[in-house]
Amino acid sequence: MGRYFVKRVLGTIPMMFVVSILIFLFLHMIPGDPARQMAGKEATEQELVQIRQELGLNDPLPNQYINYMDDLFHGDLGTSYKTGLPVSEMLLGRLKPTIQLMFSAMIWSVLLGIAIGVLSAVKRGKVADYVGMFLAISGISIPGFWLGLVLIQIFSVNLGLLPTGGLDSWQSYILPSLTLGCGIMAVLARFSRSSMLETMREDYVRTARAKGQREWLVVLRHAFRNSLVQVVTVAGLQIGGLLAGSVLVETVFSIPGMGRLLVDSIAFRDYKVIQAELLFFSLEYIVINLIVDLLYGVLNPKIRYQ
Amino acid sequence: MPEKLLLDVRHLRTEFTQGKKGSVVAVNDVTFQIEKGEILGLVGESGCGKSVTALSIMSLLKDTPGKITDGEVYLEGNNLLRCSEEEMRKIRGENVSMIFQEAMSSLNPAMRVNAQLVEAILLHTDKTKREAEEHALKMLGQVGIPDPARVGRSYPHQLSGGMSQRVMIAMAMSCDPHLLIADEPTTALDVTIQAQILDLMRKIQREIHTGILLITHDLGVVAEMCSRVIVMYAGRIVEEAPVQHLFYEPMHPYTKGLIASVPKLGSGVTSLPSIPGSVPDLSMMPPGCKFAPRCRYAQDRCREEEPPLVELSGGRKCRCVLVQDKEATVE
Numbered sequence: 359m360g361r362y363f364v365k366r367v368l369g370t371i372p373m374m375f376v377v378s379i380l381i382f383l384f385l386h387m388i389p390g391d392p393a394r395q396m397a398g399k400e401a402t403e404q405e406l407v408q409i410r411q412e413l414g415l416n417d418p419l420p421n422q423y424i425n426y427m428d429d430l431f432h433g434d435l436g437t438s439y440k441t442g443l444p445v446s447e448m449l450l451g452r453l454k455p456t457i458q459l460m461f462s463a464m465i466w467s468v469l470l471g472i473a474i475g476v477l478s479a480v481k482r483g484k485v486a487d488y489v490g491m492f493l494a495i496s497g498i499s500i501p502g503f504w505l506g507l508v509l510i511q512i513f514s515v516n517l518g519l520l521p522t523g524g525l526d527s528w529q530s531y532i533l534p535s536l537t538l539g540c541g542i543m544a545v546l547a548r549f550s551r552s553s554m555l556e557t558m559r560e561d562y563v564r565t566a567r568a569k570g571q572r573e574w575l576v577v578l579r580h581a582f583r584n585s586l587v588q589v590v591t592v593a594g595l596q597i598g599g600l601l602a603g604s605v606l607v608e609t610v611f612s613i614p615g616m617g618r619l620l621v622d623s624i625a626f627r628d629y630k631v632i633q634a635e636l637l638f639f640s641l642e643y644i645v646i647n648l649i650v651d652l653l654y655g656v657l658n659p660k661i662r663y664q
Numbered sequence: 665m666p667e668k669l670l671l672d673v674r675h676l677r678t679e680f681t682q683g684k685k686g687s688v689v690a691v692n693d694v695t696f697q698i699e700k701g702e703i704l705g706l707v708g709e710s711g712c713g714k715s716v717t718a719l720s721i722m723s724l725l726k727d728t729p730g731k732i733t734d735g736e737v738y739l740e741g742n743n744l745l746r747c748s749e750e751e752m753r754k755i756r757g758e759n760v761s762m763i764f765q766e767a768m769s770s771l772n773p774a775m776r777v778n779a780q781l782v783e784a785i786l787l788h789t790d791k792t793k794r795e796a797e798e799h800a801l802k803m804l805g806q807v808g809i810p811d812p813a814r815v816g817r818s819y820p821h822q823l824s825g826g827m828s829q830r831v832m833i834a835m836a837m838s839c840d841p842h843l844l845i846a847d848e849p850t851t852a853l854d855v856t857i858q859a860q861i862l863d864l865m866r867k868i869q870r871e872i873h874t875g876i877l878l879i880t881h882d883l884g885v886v887a888e889m890c891s892r893v894i895v896m897y898a899g900r901i902v903e904e905a906p907v908q909h910l911f912y913e914p915m916h917p918y919t920k921g922l923i924a925s926v927p928k929l930g931s932g933v934t935s936l937p938s939i940p941g942s943v944p945d946l947s948m949m950p951p952g953c954k955f956a957p958r959c960r961y962a963q964d965r966c967r968e969e970e971p972p973l974v975e976l977s978g979g980r981k982c983r984c985v986l987v988q989d990k991e992a993t994v995e
Contacts, residue, residue: 558727561769567724569784569835570757573749579783583774659774659819 362662366651370644377640378430382423385629385636392439392627413439426633436630440623445634448619455525456615459538459607460600462531467539468546468593475550475589479558480577490547497544502603506537506610523612534611538603542596549592553585560584587657594650598643669740670875671698671721671843676735678713678720680728680946688946690716690730692899695973698843701873703866705890705907707880707922709943713899714879718845721877722762723752739843758788761836765848767828771820777804778816781835788839803834807864826857830864837868844868847879862889883926887911892979895919898944898954901973904981915982917959953984961986 393409394401401409410416414425429436435445478490513533514522521530557563558581566580567573605617612618616635623631655662678691691713698704706714719725720732723744737744739759744752756762764770772780781800785791791799804812807830820828829849836844846865850858862885868874878889886893886907893910895903895918903916914920921939941958944950950957952967959966966985973983976991 561764561766562772563727564724565764565770565832565835566772566783567726568722568756568762570753570755570787571783572753579775580772584772657774660821663819663822 362655363652366648370648373644374641377644378427378637379423381633381636381640382426383419385633386419386422388627390627392629395627396439435634438623438628438631440626440628440631445630448631449616449634449638452614452616452619455613456601456604456608456617458525459531459534459604459613459615462535463539463542464597464600466535467543468597471543471546472550472589474543474547476554476577476582476585478547478551479554482555487551491551494544494547494551497540498548500540502537502541502606503610505540506533506607509533509536510611523610525613530611534607534613537610538600538607541603542593542600545596546589546593550585550589553588554581556588557581557585583657587654590650590653590657594646598646601639601642668699669697669738670700670702671877672736672738673697673717673721674736674738676717676720676737677733678716678725678730679733680730682729682947685947687731689949690899690946691720693973694735694896694899694901696894696901696904698875698877700842700875701869702892703869703876703878703890705878705880705886705893706896707883707886707893708896709881711943711946712896714881714896715847716899717896718762718847718877718879721845722756722760723747723749724756724762754788757784757836757841758839759841760843760845761839761841762845762847763829763832763836763849765851767832767849767852768820768823768825770832771823771828773820775819776816777818777820777823777831781816781831781838784835785838799838800834803838804831807831807834807837808860809834824857825853826861829853829857829861833861833864833868837872837874840872841874843875843877845877845879848881849878850885851880851882858885865889883911883923895922898949899946900954900983901981902955902983904973906979909978909980915976915980915987916955916984917961917986918955921958 391406392413393406393415397405397409414422417425426436433446435449437443438445438448441448474490474493478487481487510522510533513520520533521527524530558577560581562584563576563581566576571580601616604615605620607613608615608617609621616638619631620635622628623635674695676691676694677689679687679689681687694713694717696704706717708714716725716730719728719730721737721744723732725731732745735745739755742755744755747755771777775783778797778800781803782793782796785796785799786793789796789799801812801816804815809815809827809830815823815827815831820831823831833849844865849865850861853861865876865878866889869876878885880886890907893905893907894901895910895916897918903910903914903919905915910919911923914923918939921937924937925939927933927936939958944954944957950967952965952969953959953962953971956962956966963986971983971985971988973981974988975981976987982988
């Protein structure tokens with residue numbers, strides 16, 4: 359297990375490098391000129407040249423990348439073209455709401471999604487199955503921004519129970535978290551149902567019944583545990599997408615998080631901020647994939663011992 | 665009821681629902697007995713209802729479309745089909761155990777071997793966890809596993825097929841069941857390993873006096889292991905006989921065909937005789953004798969009415985009008 363763990367963790371380092379190069383290249387291929395954005399429409403060609411010079415935009419791309427990485431390793435993410443503040447400071451202020459939102463959405467959606475899936479599989483063809491799958495299909499089909507707006511209309515405007523936006527109290531997390539997690543809950547419910555139905559047909563589940571095990575333990579210890587290997591894969595992909603989903607939810611609920619910052623920065627061609635954000639998004643994806651890989655090892659001894 | 669009787673299956677009928685089309689009868693009017701400490705062979709082609717019979721006895725048809733619609737299954741006088749799910753749960757593993765063809769996939773891949781044995785032991789005994797662990801090791805040793813401690817710590821994927829089947833047997837025998845149902849226990853194994861597993865089962869039968877229902881399609885295994893044999897065809901028992909009689913003097917045309925199709929060393933025959941045609945589809949059964957379309961002795965009356973399973977002399981039973989006629993003239 360130890361070796362497997364170390365191998366996986368080390369494997370993420372080259373991946374991070376490749377990702378950083380890709381982000382850098384793509385970003386510089388987007389049309390648009392940060393110097394023009396900074397200086398405004400009335401700026402002369404002379405001023406633009408000077409700004410580009412100051413920002414290092416005239417250097418060859420490889421040099422720009424090396425400088426960027428050099429700064430990165432020294433903990434310097436650069437300075438925002440727009441605000442003139444250090445990027446790290448800007449991100450840090452935005453990190454907390456986004457992470458909190460992500461976790462609150464993740465926890466309920468994963469737990470509820472898997473629970474609905476398992477229940478539907480065990481009660482296949484019964485009322486619980488139909489209710490569960492109705493919820494799941496609704497969750498998959500409803501677009502997030504629309505759900506957000508409807509929830510605001512019902513719970514904030516009509517009933518006045520919850521705030522329409524911002525993150526001032528714990529109540530203000532409820533609607534954004536519901537909006538963000540709904541899709542994941544739905545996908546996981548469907549997936550864990552089919553995965554459970556598959557494992558329930560396995561020979562070892564029959565063995566567990568043949569030895570006289572109680573049905574709920576047959577389901578949990580033998581079927582569920584083994585069905586998780588497949589569920590974890592999908593859960594990882596879905597949770598990885600949460601940060602991207604937060605872009606939308608933060609906009610709908612006017613939450614000052616990283617998603618909103620990204621949208622603003624792209625509009626302004628604020629390269630340094632975009633770069634840092636994308637790097638962070640990729641890091642999140644890589645970390646979650648790493649966790650998924652490690653969970654594989656925990657759940658499936660065959661992988662662990664390879 | 666005789667003291668020696670262990671399992672008494674009477675008129676067992678199991679049907680499988682097939683969507684809206686209705687249902688097919690996979691096991692029909694199956695009646696047989698096993699005495700204490702006896703090895704009874706149950707042979708037949710794939711799909712003839714051998715495994716469904718076994719699963720029906722265990723009430724393990726959950727998660728299949730199968731349902732027992734008639735009959736009685738007495739285990740030591742106790743009608744299993746009348747038992748509640750909770751009562752049945754206590755009987756499974758304690759009074760009657762089962763091992764399967766695919767031993768490797770029959771073990772939970774995410775649990776260590778000893779944990780799976782301990783689970784079975786704790787379910788049916790008052791042993792503490794530690795005692796159960798010791799008992800598990802003892803069981804692994806008894807089924808001839810050379811290094812029980814190491815195998816106990818292993819996961820199923822680290823074991824060979826033969827080793828997995830030994831583990832399955834150890835698990836099945838861990839609570840001293842009176843009946844062991846072995847569903848094609850050696851089919852997936854190499855010939856040498858097959859012999860070892862069969863030896864092991866014979867040892868269990870001899871030493872612990874466990875009755876064994878041995879399901880197989882391998883007549884060689886039957887000849888070596890069983891005292892009595894039941895032959896099934898299309899969900900019905902077509903012949904029952906002591907093993908010697910069945911091989912030397914098969915009565916039912918299907919049994920004759922089966923035995924004739926076994927290659928014999930040194931017989932000089934270059935091509936093996938085979939039974940023409942194939943097993944009828946369960947949903948399109950012929951009206952009369954189910955074997956009539958493939959039977960070379962078949963007469964018109966065979967195709968009209970299904971013959972009953974009739975008891976003959978010498979503890980034999982046969983479902984064939986021709987055999988019954990012959991027997992009648994002899995008498």
